[in-house]
Amino acid sequence: MTEKQAHVVLFALIFFLILSAAISLMIGPFGWTSPFGSMDSAHGRGIFQYRLCRVILTIAAGSSLAASGASLQALFRNPLADPHLFGISGGAALGAALVIGFLSEQGVIMPSAGAMVGGLIAFLLVFFYMQTAKGEGLGHCLLVGVLINSIAAALITLFKTILPAHKTQSLLFWLVGNISVVPLHSLMLIIPLWLMGMTILWLIKGELEILSFGVEESRLLGINASRMIKIVIFANCILIGNVVAFAGMIGFLGLVVPHLVRLTVNHNLRIVLPMAAVSGAILLVLFDCVGRLSFFFLKSEIPTGALSALFLSPLLFFLLIERVPHD
Amino acid sequence: MTRLDVLNLSLIRGQKMLVKDFSYCFTGGLVYALLGNNGAGKTTLLKTLAGLLTLEFNQVLIDGQDLRSMHEGERARIISFLLQHSPEQPYCTAISRITHGLMPILGFNFSPDQKSMALIEQVAQRLNIQHLLRRRLRDLSGGEQRLVHLAKCLINPNVRILLLDEPSVFLDFSQAHRLGHYLREMAHFGKIIIFASHDAAFIENYSDRAIKIGPASKHFVMASPEGVAIQ
Numbered sequence: 001m002t003e004k005q006a007h008v009v010l011f012a013l014i015f016f017l018i019l020s021a022a023i024s025l026m027i028g029p030f031g032w033t034s035p036f037g038s039m040d041s042a043h044g045r046g047i048f049q050y051r052l053c054r055v056i057l058t059i060a061a062g063s064s065l066a067a068s069g070a071s072l073q074a075l076f077r078n079p080l081a082d083p084h085l086f087g088i089s090g091g092a093a094l095g096a097a098l099v100i101g102f103l104s105e106q107g108v109i110m111p112s113a114g115a116m117v118g119g120l121i122a123f124l125l126v127f128f129y130m131q132t133a134k135g136e137g138l139g140h141c142l143l144v145g146v147l148i149n150s151i152a153a154a155l156i157t158l159f160k161t162i163l164p165a166h167k168t169q170s171l172l173f174w175l176v177g178n179i180s181v182v183p184l185h186s187l188m189l190i191i192p193l194w195l196m197g198m199t200i201l202w203l204i205k206g207e208l209e210i211l212s213f214g215v216e217e218s219r220l221l222g223i224n225a226s227r228m229i230k231i232v233i234f235a236n237c238i239l240i241g242n243v244v245a246f247a248g249m250i251g252f253l254g255l256v257v258p259h260l261v262r263l264t265v266n267h268n269l270r271i272v273l274p275m276a277a278v279s280g281a282i283l284l285v286l287f288d289c290v291g292r293l294s295f296f297f298l299k300s301e302i303p304t305g306a307l308s309a310l311f312l313s314p315l316l317f318f319l320l321i322e323r324v325p326h327d
Numbered sequence: 328m329t330r331l332d333v334l335n336l337s338l339i340r341g342q343k344m345l346v347k348d349f350s351y352c353f354t355g356g357l358v359y360a361l362l363g364n365n366g367a368g369k370t371t372l373l374k375t376l377a378g379l380l381t382l383e384f385n386q387v388l389i390d391g392q393d394l395r396s397m398h399e400g401e402r403a404r405i406i407s408f409l410l411q412h413s414p415e416q417p418y419c420t421a422i423s424r425i426t427h428g429l430m431p432i433l434g435f436n437f438s439p440d441q442k443s444m445a446l447i448e449q450v451a452q453r454l455n456i457q458h459l460l461r462r463r464l465r466d467l468s469g470g471e472q473r474l475v476h477l478a479k480c481l482i483n484p485n486v487r488i489l490l491l492d493e494p495s496v497f498l499d500f501s502q503a504h505r506l507g508h509y510l511r512e513m514a515h516f517g518k519i520i521i522f523a524s525h526d527a528a529f530i531e532n533y534s535d536r537a538i539k540i541g542p543a544s545k546h547f548v549m550a551s552p553e554g555v556a557i558q
Binding site for chain 2: 003077203204205206207209210212213214216217219220221222223224225262268270272
């Protein structure tokens with residue numbers, strides 16, 4: 001696929017994203033409603049506003065996860081790199097778990113605030129390590145992330161055993177990644193953070209492509225590698241902290257979507273990164289629709305994180321088998 | 328004419344002193360070959376000249392300018408380097424890989440326009456890899472991949488110093504011949520070309536000076552690389 005064709009595909013994907021977002025605005029447990037027809041009643045406006053917030057969060061989460069996955073796979077030159085690697089999500093989950101478990105008075109926004117603080121602390125730990133290691137230990141930086149994640153996981157397991165059942169239930173829902181109620185004012189935080197992270201990744205996508213050839217190679221081509229690595233990690237922390245705080249731990253999407261895109265369009269990172277971002281958003285919007293519709297049959301929504309893993313794993317498996325070079 | 332001065336350079340890897348007090352003046356227009364046993368310090372010397380390793384004082388000067396005073400971007404515009412182990416990135420197409428060589432001068436987000444496409448075509452033709460341009464690196468053989476990475480190093484017309492670590496490895500005889508001629512021709516335009524190699528025939532045929540890197544201070548320069556094979 002040439003670069004021109006790739007751009008056509010990218011525009012087609014953006015169009016498809018708008019289309020799926022529009023569909024998502026119109027369906028839900030309340031049935032099929034045209035958002036524009038129902039605007040005259042307060043009830044209709046409420047539903048529309050609720051769905052709009054939800055769609056915006058879904059788009060932000062899907063694109064953040066996929067773009068973050070693509071950039072980290074390039075940075076670490078490792079196909080298994082995943083947005084939840086740095087310990088950011090571990091820290092965020094722990095923060096949210098603390099709020100859900102031990103604060104009696106909690107609004108919708110409180111777990112998110114806890115997650116933000118937890119994620120920030122985890123990020124500062126990783127960043128502190130990078131400063132002391134002077135850009136030497138990119139691989140060790142992953143280890144620090146894994147370390148934070150496992151400490152967080154251990155503490156969360158501990159909470160699950162000591163907390164009363166109803167709290168464990170809401171904690172569980174949060175941990176599998178569930179996009180549910182997003183208050184309007186939280187968008188004031190979600191949208192700027194999302195735009196900031198995505199803009200950074202967009203601006204450095206060329207440098208990232210070269211970083212995927214290794215630190216030495218990128219220094220030879222004129223990139224201040226240690227600074228660039230910090231920028232990439234910073235952008236990822238913003239994106240992932242944001243997503244985990246408001247949508248919980250949506251797993252797998254960030255790992256799989258970049259692979260799906262790479263396997264289908266066969267292109268370098270500069271093309272794959274924006275395409276992965278848009279495809280991630282489309283997929284998450286669709287999964288969110290399915291999750292909402294599942295309310296009709298199950299009287300409960302299937303968490304988006306579970307749905308994305310359920311649908312994407314077989315798809316990736318199929319593509320991997322299909323695209324194995326036959327030699 | 329470009330000048331690359333090396334003054335009393337000592338190279339240490341780990342605890343081991345590889346090269347002691349090496350001083351030499353490389354001048355544009357000539358092709359230099361570095362030879363020496365495995366682990367003698369050829370790659371370390373090349374990396375030092377490229378600015379990848381830290382220097383204690385002004386031991387490397389490019390046209391009189393201290394290498395340490397140049398930042399990455401400045402260095403990348405005038406020095407091009409072929410790594411011994413070409414990094415792998417299976418999904419990258421050959422043409423994108425070659426384009427990377429132009430990024431130091433055109434920025435990291437540029438897409439090939441007509442002018443740069445002409446440069447790509449030209450270098451691809453010289454290395455006889457036009458038919459590989461649209462293919463992914465993982466679909467190429469080891470030698471073909473090597474040629475793509477070489478094309479990335481040779482494409483930037485502003486480069487004054489070319490450092491190549493084992494350029495002829497994996498190449499068949501006719502490709503090595505083609506590369507050797509191309510290097511000679513580039514040297515004619517006043518560039519400094521330094522390559523490290525174990526390939527005696529390649530050194531004999533395509534270099535003007537051979538520098539043997541020996542243990543500690545025992546390195547010597549052969550004004551004419553003929554007879555390298557006997558050594």
